[in-house]
Amino acid sequence: MTEPAVDIEGLVKRFGAFAAVDGLDLSVAPGTVHGFLGPNGAGKSTTIRVLLGLYRATAGRVRVLGLDPATHAAEATRRISYVPGEVRLWSTLTGQEVLDALAALRGRRNAAAEQRLVNDFALDTRRRVGTYSKGNRQKVALIAAFAAPTDLLVLDEPTSGLDPLMEELFQRCVREAAAAGRTVLLSSHILAEVEKLCETVTIIKDGRLVESGRLADMRYLAASTITARPPGGQADAVTDRLRSLGVEVERDGARLRLSVPRPLVPAVLGVLSDVESDDITCTPAKLEDLFLRHYAVAAR
Amino acid sequence: MSLTRLLVRRHRMTLGAWLLMLIGLCAGTVPSYQNTYDTEQQRRGVVELAQNNPATTLLYGRLPDPGTPAQMFAWELGAIVTILAAVMAVLLTVSVTRAAEDDGTLELLRGCGVAPRRPLRSALALLAGLAVVLALGCGAAVGLATGHVDAVTWAGAMAFGTTIGLTFLLVSALTAVLAQIAATGGQARALGFVAVGAAFALRAFGDVKRVDPLAWSSPLGLRAAIEPFTADRWWASAPALLVAVALAVLAEVLSGRREFGAGLVTRRAARDSRLRLRTPVGLAARLGRSSLLAWTVGVAAIGTLFSTMGSAAVKQSRSGDLGGFLESQLGTGDPAAAYLAYSDTVIGIVVCAYAVLSVLASRRSEVDGVTDLVLATGVRRWLPLAAQVLVTAAVSAAVLVATGALGALITPVAIEGDDIAARAFAYAVGQWPAAVATAGCAALLIGISPRLAPLAWLPLGASALLALLGNLLDVPQRVQDLGFFRHMPDVAGPDPRFGAPLVLIGLGVALSLAGIVATTRRDIATG
Numbered sequence: 118m119t120e121p122a123v124d125i126e127g128l129v130k131r132f133g134a135f136a137a138v139d140g141l142d143l144s145v146a147p148g149t150v151h152g153f154l155g156p157n158g159a160g161k162s163t164t165i166r167v168l169l170g171l172y173r174a175t176a177g178r179v180r181v182l183g184l185d186p187a188t189h190a191a192e193a194t195r196r197i198s199y200v201p202g203e204v205r206l207w208s209t210l211t212g213q214e215v216l217d218a219l220a221a222l223r224g225r226r227n228a229a230a231e232q233r234l235v236n237d238f239a240l241d242t243r244r245r246v247g248t249y250s251k252g253n254r255q256k257v258a259l260i261a262a263f264a265a266p267t268d269l270l271v272l273d274e275p276t277s278g279l280d281p282l283m284e285e286l287f288q289r290c291v292r293e294a295a296a297a298g299r300t301v302l303l304s305s306h307i308l309a310e311v312e313k314l315c316e317t318v319t320i321i322k323d324g325r326l327v328e329s330g331r332l333a334d335m336r337y338l339a340a341s342t343i344t345a346r347p348p349g350g351q352a353d354a355v356t357d358r359l360r361s362l363g364v365e366v367e368r369d370g371a372r373l374r375l376s377v378p379r380p381l382v383p384a385v386l387g388v389l390s391d392v393e394s395d396d397i398t399c400t401p402a403k404l405e406d407l408f409l410r411h412y413a414v415a416a417r
Numbered sequence: 418m419s420l421t422r423l424l425v426r427r428h429r430m431t432l433g434a435w436l437l438m439l440i441g442l443c444a445g446t447v448p449s450y451q452n453t454y455d456t457e458q459q460r461r462g463v464v465e466l467a468q469n470n471p472a473t474t475l476l477y478g479r480l481p482d483p484g485t486p487a488q489m490f491a492w493e494l495g496a497i498v499t500i501l502a503a504v505m506a507v508l509l510t511v512s513v514t515r516a517a518e519d520d521g522t523l524e525l526l527r528g529c530g531v532a533p534r535r536p537l538r539s540a541l542a543l544l545a546g547l548a549v550v551l552a553l554g555c556g557a558a559v560g561l562a563t564g565h566v567d568a569v570t571w572a573g574a575m576a577f578g579t580t581i582g583l584t585f586l587l588v589s590a591l592t593a594v595l596a597q598i599a600a601t602g603g604q605a606r607a608l609g610f611v612a613v614g615a616a617f618a619l620r621a622f623g624d625v626k627r628v629d630p631l632a633w634s635s636p637l638g639l640r641a642a643i644e645p646f647t648a649d650r651w652w653a654s655a656p657a658l659l660v661a662v663a664l665a666v667l668a669e670v671l672s673g674r675r676e677f678g679a680g681l682v683t684r685r686a687a688r689d690s691r692l693r694l695r696t697p698v699g700l701a702a703r704l705g706r707s708s709l710l711a712w713t714v715g716v717a718a719i720g721t722l723f724s725t726m727g728s729a730a731v732k733q734s735r736s737g738d739l740g741g742f743l744e745s746q747l748g749t750g751d752p753a754a755a756y757l758a759y760s761d762t763v764i765g766i767v768v769c770a771y772a773v774l775s776v777l778a779s780r781r782s783e784v785d786g787v788t789d790l791v792l793a794t795g796v797r798r799w800l801p802l803a804a805q806v807l808v809t810a811a812v813s814a815a816v817l818v819a820t821g822a823l824g825a826l827i828t829p830v831a832i833e834g835d836d837i838a839a840r841a842f843a844y845a846v847g848q849w850p851a852a853v854a855t856a857g858c859a860a861l862l863i864g865i866s867p868r869l870a871p872l873a874w875l876p877l878g879a880s881a882l883l884a885l886l887g888n889l890l891d892v893p894q895r896v897q898d899l900g901f902f903r904h905m906p907d908v909a910g911p912d913p914r915f916g917a918p919l920v921l922i923g924l925g926v927a928l929s930l931a932g933i934v935a936t937t938r939r940d941i942a943t944g
Contacts, residue, residue: 213690221694
């Protein structure tokens with residue numbers, strides 16, 4: 118199966134005059150974990166709601182598991198697990214009854230997986246949902262999503278409200294899902310989480326695509342940050358040598374701060390160690406830098 | 418003060434609608450009491466009968482001498498407006514106190530440096546303010562009829578307005594106390610309604626058995642204590658005011674002794690139970706289970722009580738001495754059948770209110786985001802609303818059949834006449850088409866846009882107004898026939914007509930289908 122699990126081309130979703138999504142492309146290969154990043158109001162949730170057939174696209178071509186959600190929402194979502202950012206449930210039912218209801222409506226269930234997840238997430242399913250905290254409601258939705266025998270998981274900021282231990286567990290569940298051949302679309306604000314889990318990411322802002330592709334390739338574009346303190350009197354000479362390599366140099370007193378494209382890192386470190394600089398640090402680029410850079414650019 | 422203003426801003430539509438309805442009801446009905454009786458002798462006869470009639474005494478209280486049009490108004494319409502004011506008090510008090518805690522908005526305010534005691538104080542200030550507006554508004558509405566309706570005076574009108582305002586204040590303060598005790602806002606509302614029911618029973622019992630202190634001690638019996646248009650006993654409002662203040666203080670004390678978001682009574686949070694269902698209809702039925710029970714018991718009990726109270730009215734109507742509101746309800750024809758038709762129309766109105774509330778529940782799920790989760794399991798887009806409408810229709814039928822069956826068993830014992838049991842059953846069940854039509858209106862509105870959903874109360878309100886006050890207000894019959902009520906076929910009569918009920922059912926089905934189709938053509942709404 119080489120057809121993308123999610124395939125969006127030129128999606129436009131307008132609410133009145135406001136375009137929440139404006140010409141977005143998104144493609145998620147089957148069996149991958151795809152990060153979906155963007156600041157608040159970027160149009161992530163709107164896109165997801167179009168994918169699920171809850172919103173009707175104003176324009177563009179949308180295919181989920183090969184189906185058009187505008188006409189075949191039920192067929193598509195039967196094979197999708199969805200966890201919304203803010204989980205609201207029927208407050209008079211118990212956690213167990215909610216799991217029963219969601220599984221029954223889907224018509225497919227993996228009771229053993231569900232029981233295992235209930236234990237792993239340490240959720241007291243005998244309590245009424247009305248007494249649950251936000252995190253516990255989130256757990257109910259996550260358990261239902263991971264336990265359901267589905268091909269695609271659509272997770273919309275699913276870890277807001279979970280404690281760090283549960284986040285760890287969540288990451289394990291995502292990896293297991295991917296290992297089992299399921300596709301995961303993970304919308305998130307937590308960059309560390311996306312870095313740990315996703316092979317490919319799509320970054321959007323103001324409803325438009327900013328960047329999309331393999332994470333490894335994107336980091337390549339971003340630069341490592343190197344700082345060092347050359348011995349007194351050599352700073353100018355070092356700066357000139359580094360500039361001749363094509364590196365931007367920022368000077369903060371005796372301290373140099375460099376943003377270095379990855380292929381140049383060995384050469385730059387060579388120059389710095391030649392003159393026996395002190396306090397050399399080299400930090401590889403993080404997704405966060407990429408993220409901030411895009412937002413800063415777009416904000417201009 | 419700013420918190421009170423925020424509350425007004427947040428609830429202004431509801432507040433406005435209630436005030437407009439109650440004040441409008443007073444203003445609209447006062448003039449009709451002037452022309453109800455043609456001769457003085459006729460009026461005297463009616464007054465004497467009404468004074469000795471257990472049924473009307475139970476419903477409205479005791480009619481004071483000499484039974485002027487103003488006194489008739491305060492006695493009859495006053496009873497209806499008093500009950501409405503009490504219902505308004507329960508609903509509003511809960512929505513400005515516990516409901517704001519349950520939905521989390523109060524938490525936000527408390528986090529903004531609002532002192533723990535201020536939210537309750539602001540709510541009480543708002544309710545007190547409303548009581549004053551209600552008193553002045555109703556008083557002015559009636560007072561404007563001075564000179565047009567016999568015995569209506571400004572002093573009496575203001576005393577009348579004061580009883581309405583005080584009733585509202587008392588029930589509000591009582592509900593504020595209950596809101597500190599109950600585990601949730603919904604429970605507080607239920608307790609409030611039970612309290613209003615108990616107040617009605619206390620007043621009715623006191624009036625029928627002529628135990629005045631009992632009647633006066635009920636929040637719904639203030640008219641007997643203050644006696645607007647009779648004695649205008651202003652000082653009698655002082656005890657009620659004191660009790661209201663004491664209750665408000667009690668609410669304050671209790672609020673300091675409970676946790677935020679929880680009442681003094683806690684409820685068992687855990688239970689071992691599983692859910693066995695296959696379809697959204699099953700889910701809607703399970704979620705509506707508790708309301709099915711409450712509505713069935715409530716409607717069947719109150720409806721049957723109401724039917725059995727009719728014996729005196731029926732006798733009076735037979736001798737041609739009935740007047741005012743009840744006469745406008747019974748009209749001519751077989752009095753027993755007419756009374757049953759009237760009491761079952763009231764039941765119909767109540768069941769239609771259930772139908773609106775029940776269909777509106779699907780709108781709340783949608784706005785809350787629960788519908789998202791349901792649809793994401795592969796459920797078809799149109800199914801949640803269809804399931805809700807189906808369950809609403811089924812529960813309405815169950816409530817009406819239960820009410821009809823209980824009525825058929827008990828009413829023949831109380832009322833003499835032909836085919837009482839058959840009529841008691843058929844007239845109750847005959848309200849079902851109205852419920853289906855009402856549910857259809859709500860479904861259509863939600864289908865088009867959840868934002869329009871509150872308009873679903875309009876057809877019900879208009880139909881109820883036409884059915885209850887149409888004759889009194891001299892609305893032409895052609896217009897009255899447009900209402901959803903009073904169309905049940907007289908199965909025991911010579912020529913039962915099923916046309917109108919079939920039209921209503923057809924209308925309900927067509928509107929529901931249109932609404933269900935409309936949902937598939939729009940985006941799911943989010944809050």
